[in-house]
Amino acid sequence: MTALITTPNIPDPDEFYQELIASQRDLSDEEAAKMNAKLVLILANHIGDRALIRAAIQTAGGKVATAQKT
Amino acid sequence: MLKTYSYPEFPFVRSAEQASGQIARHPVVVIGAGPIGLTAALDMAYRGVPVVLVDDNNTVSIGSRAVCYAKRPLEIWDRLGCAAPMVARGISWKVGKVFFRDELAYQFDLLPEADHKQPAMINLQQYYLEETLVARCVAHPLVTLQWKHKVVDLQQDDDHVRLTIETPDGIFQTEADWVIACDGASSDTRRMVGATFTGQVFQDRFLIADVVMKADFPTERWFWFDPPFHRGQSVLLHRQSDNLWRIDFQLGWDADPEVEKSPERVIARIKAMLGDTVEFELEWVSIYQFACRRIDKLRHGRVLFGGDAAHQVSPFGARGANTGVQDVDNLAWKLALVLAGDAPPALLDTYHTERAAAADDNIAHSTRSTDFITPKSPASRIYRDAVLELAREHAFARPLVNSGRLSTPTPYAGSPLNTPDRDAFDGGIAPGTNAADAPVKIDGRGGWLLEALAGGFTVLMFGAPPDGAVIAVGSVDARVVAVGRDLEDTKGLVARRYAAAPGTTYLLRPDQHVAARWRAFEPEAIRRALARALGFGPGREDA
Numbered sequence: 001m002t003a004l005i006t007t008p009n010i011p012d013p014d015e016f017y018q019e020l021i022a023s024q025r026d027l028s029d030e031e032a033a034k035m036n037a038k039l040v041l042i043l044a045n046h047i048g049d050r051a052l053i054r055a056a057i058q059t060a061g062g063k064v065a066t067a068q069k070t
Numbered sequence: 071m072l073k074t075y076s077y078p079e080f081p082f083v084r085s086a087e088q089a090s091g092q093i094a095r096h097p098v099v100v101i102g103a104g105p106i107g108l109t110a111a112l113d114m115a116y117r118g119v120p121v122v123l124v125d126d127n128n129t130v131s132i133g134s135r136a137v138c139y140a141k142r143p144l145e146i147w148d149r150l151g152c153a154a155p156m157v158a159r160g161i162s163w164k165v166g167k168v169f170f171r172d173e174l175a176y177q178f179d180l181l182p183e184a185d186h187k188q189p190a191m192i193n194l195q196q197y198y199l200e201e202t203l204v205a206r207c208v209a210h211p212l213v214t215l216q217w218k219h220k221v222v223d224l225q226q227d228d229d230h231v232r233l234t235i236e237t238p239d240g241i242f243q244t245e246a247d248w249v250i251a252c253d254g255a256s257s258d259t260r261r262m263v264g265a266t267f268t269g270q271v272f273q274d275r276f277l278i279a280d281v282v283m284k285a286d287f288p289t290e291r292w293f294w295f296d297p298p299f300h301r302g303q304s305v306l307l308h309r310q311s312d313n314l315w316r317i318d319f320q321l322g323w324d325a326d327p328e329v330e331k332s333p334e335r336v337i338a339r340i341k342a343m344l345g346d347t348v349e350f351e352l353e354w355v356s357i358y359q360f361a362c363r364r365i366d367k368l369r370h371g372r373v374l375f376g377g378d379a380a381h382q383v384s385p386f387g388a389r390g391a392n393t394g395v396q397d398v399d400n401l402a403w404k405l406a407l408v409l410a411g412d413a414p415p416a417l418l419d420t421y422h423t424e425r426a427a428a429a430d431d432n433i434a435h436s437t438r439s440t441d442f443i444t445p446k447s448p449a450s451r452i453y454r455d456a457v458l459e460l461a462r463e464h465a466f467a468r469p470l471v472n473s474g475r476l477s478t479p480t481p482y483a484g485s486p487l488n489t490p491d492r493d494a495f496d497g498g499i500a501p502g503t504n505a506a507d508a509p510v511k512i513d514g515r516g517g518w519l520l521e522a523l524a525g526g527f528t529v530l531m532f533g534a535p536p537d538g539a540v541i542a543v544g545s546v547d548a549r550v551v552a553v554g555r556d557l558e559d560t561k562g563l564v565a566r567r568y569a570a571a572p573g574t575t576y577l578l579r580p581d582q583h584v585a586a587r588w589r590a591f592e593p594e595a596i597r598r599a600l601a602r603a604l605g606f607g608p609g610r611e612d613a
Contacts, residue, residue, distance in 0.1 A: 037456035045466040
């Protein structure tokens with residue numbers, strides 16, 4: 001398994017962050033929440049690796065049941 | 071009274087033992103003549119065991135209940151000689167549509183794998199299904215079907231069970247070596263043995279409405295999430311036979327069942343859904359709520375629980391009746407062998423091991439469907455809606471939409487009856503998994519592999535086994551069926567589905583599940599695997 005990258009990996013951090021924030025500027029809280037959910041689903045599908053996604057969920061502070069099968 | 075169906079009334083017949091007052095001892099008494107109890111009686115009779123089936127009522131299932139029957143139960147019913155009339159009367163659908171709010175999110179075609187005798191599933195009213203099973207029970211010389219017989223007390227002894235039964239003629243007692251309890255989700259038998267039945271009760275209500283369509287309507291399954299005609303809830307529409315359509319409205323927990331059940335209210339809902347131009351007649355209305363629960367042990371001494379008496383699931387994915395029939399498939403051969411003294415009673419503990427795991431798997435599947443259909447928190451509703459919106463344009467999101475998954479058999483992967491693979495297999499049917507069907511020719515006539523694998527233990531070999539090869543443990547022998555000698559693999563699908571090369575050998579249990587497999591026919595290895603599948607060890611771990 002590829003390890004989850006937690007060291008800097010985005011070449012233009014300021015621009016990336018600005019783009020992310022700007023993408024939701026005109027959205028209500030509810031719309032932004034749904035957009036975030038879609039973003040998670042799209043990125044998770046792109047990654048595809050269940051162990052990697054699980055590591056990301058944990059890193060984000062989410063709860064993951066132990067003894068999961070991959 | 072339904073417009074498309076009138077319920078039969080079966081006669082109460084006083085039994086000879088009640089008339090004489092002489093207590094009889096039966097090998098097996100089955101309690102409950104629903105789909106699972108009827109199947110249990112037929113499967114015991116199929117295995118040569120005389121069986122008494124008692125039911126406290128005298129007709130078939132009332133109203134709209136189980137609808138969808140999947141391939142594996144149909145294969146089991148085919149072995150018992152019942153599937154043909156069910157499939158002939160049942161409806162098959164292929165196209166499913168998923169709507170979100172006022173738009174079609176996507177549609178799919180099931181495209182079931184070809185070259186299986188039974189379809190992937192049929193929709194059929196439960197009363198028709200039961201009628202077929204009742205007719206078969208009545209015709210079977212080993213089945214005694216007794217209506218209006220209510221079990222009011224059950225006492226277990228070391229070597230038998232004593233039942234007290236109430237009939238219109240009064241109360242009498244009878245005895246059984248073994249009891250199979252298929253008396254439904256609110257099983258009295260379960261209470262009588264002191265079993266617990268625990269799990270999750272879902273705080274939601276559903277309205278079932280069956281309608282007869284007056285004109286053609288496409289034979290498709292339609293599922294709505296949050297439709298304009300029923301905001302915030304889900305709705306399912308699918309077809310049964312006789313142009314009868316089943317509609318499930320999710321109502322939520324706060325709905326008042328009595329108000330919701332009124333015909334005016336229901337008809338208004340359906341009109342909003344189908345539009346004003348579609349003419350229909352309302353046939354049946356009821357309200358249900360559901361739970362996912364399992365009994366602590368499927369075996370309590372000499373009482374074995376099957377169907378809803380053992381486990382209850384949500385209706386999404388049609389898992390109730392389908393999994394119950396597979397309980398019976400698992401139990402009947404074991405009980406017949408134990409009754410004959412050919413297997414140790416501990417073999418019956420593996421009924422719990424294997425089917426409790428299947429029940430837990432079914433409950434997990436049905437809980438996942440429920441969590442998608444009824445999100446339990448605002449955050450999970452956001453994810454659910456995001457999936458449905460993405461599904462419109464993006465194929466990746468469609469497998470995440472869960473409006474109920476088709477019931478498929480749960481492999482007995484960790485069963486102590488399996489002999490783990492020693493040889494290399496890439497694909498095929500792993501130990502603990504049900505055997506796949508395929509078209510074959512036997513004596514020049516077209517047939518099906520599962521027909522050739524029906525009965526007791528079978529050794530399926532690709533190629534020519536040694537002359538006179540006999541695989542036996544005690545008086546149990548495994549019949550050798552050789553592909554190429556006893557049957558012709560007309561389309562090459564037997565070899566493909568079993569990942570076979572010349573010499574490949576499978577040992578199949580009487581319930582058509584793989585016990586072991588090898589790359590060569592080795593009588594001693596097969597014999598050891600047979601002993602293990604009979605419950606003689608090694609390394610047994612019973613729950």
